[in-house]
Amino acid sequence: xxxxxxxxxxxxxxxxxxxxxxxxxxxxxxxxxxxxxxxxxxxxxxxxxxxxxxxxxxxxxxxxxxxxxxxxxxxxxxxxxxxxxxxxxxxxxxxxxxxxxxxxxxxxxxxxxxxxxxxxxxxxxxxxxxxxxxxxxxxxxxxxxxxxxxxxxxxxxxxxxxxxxxxxxxxxxxxxxxxxxxxxxxxxxxxxxxxxxxxxxxxxxxxxxxxxxxxxxxxxxxxxxxxxxxxxxxxxxxxxxxxxxxxxxxxxxxxxxxxxxxxxxxxxxxxxxxxxxxxxxxxxxxxxxxxxxxxxxxxxxxxxxxxxxxxxxxxxxxxxxxxxx
Ligand SMILES: Cc1cc2nc3c(=O)[nH]c(=O)nc-3n(C[C@H](O)[C@H](O)[C@H](O)COP(=O)(O)OP(=O)(O)OC[C@H]3O[C@@H](n4cnc5c(N)ncnc54)[C@H](O)[C@@H]3O)c2cc1C
Numbered sequence: 001x002x003x004x005x006x007x008x009x010x011x012x013x014x015x016x017x018x019x020x021x022x023x024x025x026x027x028x029x030x031x032x033x034x035x036x037x038x039x040x041x042x043x044x045x046x047x048x049x050x051x052x053x054x055x056x057x058x059x060x061x062x063x064x065x066x067x068x069x070x071x072x073x074x075x076x077x078x079x080x081x082x083x084x085x086x087x088x089x090x091x092x093x094x095x096x097x098x099x100x101x102x103x104x105x106x107x108x109x110x111x112x113x114x115x116x117x118x119x120x121x122x123x124x125x126x127x128x129x130x131x132x133x134x135x136x137x138x139x140x141x142x143x144x145x146x147x148x149x150x151x152x153x154x155x156x157x158x159x160x161x162x163x164x165x166x167x168x169x170x171x172x173x174x175x176x177x178x179x180x181x182x183x184x185x186x187x188x189x190x191x192x193x194x195x196x197x198x199x200x201x202x203x204x205x206x207x208x209x210x211x212x213x214x215x216x217x218x219x220x221x222x223x224x225x226x227x228x229x230x231x232x233x234x235x236x237x238x239x240x241x242x243x244x245x246x247x248x249x250x251x252x253x254x255x256x257x258x259x260x261x262x263x264x265x266x267x268x269x270x271x272x273x274x275x276x277x278x279x280x281x282x283x284x285x286x287x288x289x290x291x292x293x294x295x296x297x298x299x300x301x302x303x304x305x306x307x308x309x310x311x312x313x314x315x316x317x318x319x320x321x322x323x324x325x
Pocket of ligand 1: 007008009010011012013015030031032033034035036037038041043047048049050093094095108123125126127166243277296297298299303305306308
């Protein structure tokens with residue numbers, strides 16, 4: 001019987017693992033992908049929006065070459081954190097069910113085996129279900145719901161759909177590398193300048209506008225995408241006109257949602273958050289209404305990496321104390 005099962009090895013799960021080790025808990029982290037899997041899925045070479053102090057595991061330990069760390073510097077930082085502390089993580093293993101209760105313990109089944117634990121911390125992030133347009137042709141192999149690199153598409157026709165920073169960055173990276181790119185965006189997103197309302201960061205917007213100015217990138221204010229075909233995409237513009245674009249590749253980057261199924265099956269209650277459904281939890285302990293089941297990271301109200309790192313440091317010692325009583 002483990003003291004603590006941690007599901008997910010993103011910044012939240014890694015921070016929880018260190019805190020568990022420090023508290024002398026018998027713990028394990030189960031991760032279906034790799035260490036810091038979400039960050040590995042960022043675009044190649046991408047600079048973070050955050051400064052090092054907001055994303056590093058310990059003050060002064062992440063030393064980027066420029067002001068803000070890149071995807072690769074982040075990955076190396078998190079991987080060496082795991083190696084240096086010899087944290088217990090099983091990668092490439094997926095948790096498929098969690099049952100039980102605090103009195104008898106929880107049974108965690110994975111695609112490789114079964115574990116028992118006295119407490120379970122979900123640090124599963126919010127990347128599981130990329131949002132879809134639900135239009136004909138979206139299942140074609142040329143349609144992607146994640147953007148990692150532009151190099152396969154040089155001199156091809158690309159359409160990026162979305163209004164946030166991920167879509168804007170993808171359009172920028174594609175256009176800069178010689179991909180003939182169209183960004184389909186709603187007017188409210190294109191005109192949004194309020195950083196608190198998810199507006200495009202100015203260091204993304206400025207070079208993006210320069211690409212538009214230079215005639216390399218087309219921005220289409222659209223209402224909806226109608227159909228994706230092998231060699232073209234049909235969409236309706238904001239003024240109601242039908243538009244057909246030649247097309248080789250589509251990136252649908254309209255956000256993603258956590259998979260809350262395991263939590264719901266345990267009986268964890270949900271509420272409407274600012275952007276999506278969020279589990280209900282005690283704001284001090286991050287324990288849900290199901291005793292012994294905890295949450296941390298991107299799918300809670302504390303969404304950013306800094307909070308994903310800070311919260312487990314606060315709550316794991318409380319879990320350890322609870323286990324000793
Ligand atoms: C393109 C992009 C850019 C971003 N830029 C920034 C930024 O500049 N600054 C910032 O603060 N934030 C940024 N974010 C958000 C940031 O990535 C998240 O806040 C951060 O990853 C949250 O950490 P986490 O540990 O909560 O979740 P994640 O890092 O998503 O980790 C969750 C882990 O759980 C694993 N997992 C899920 N379900 C299971 C299961 N059933 N079994 C086993 N493992 C499972 C996943 O594989 C994943 O590795 C960005 C996000 C994206 C997509």
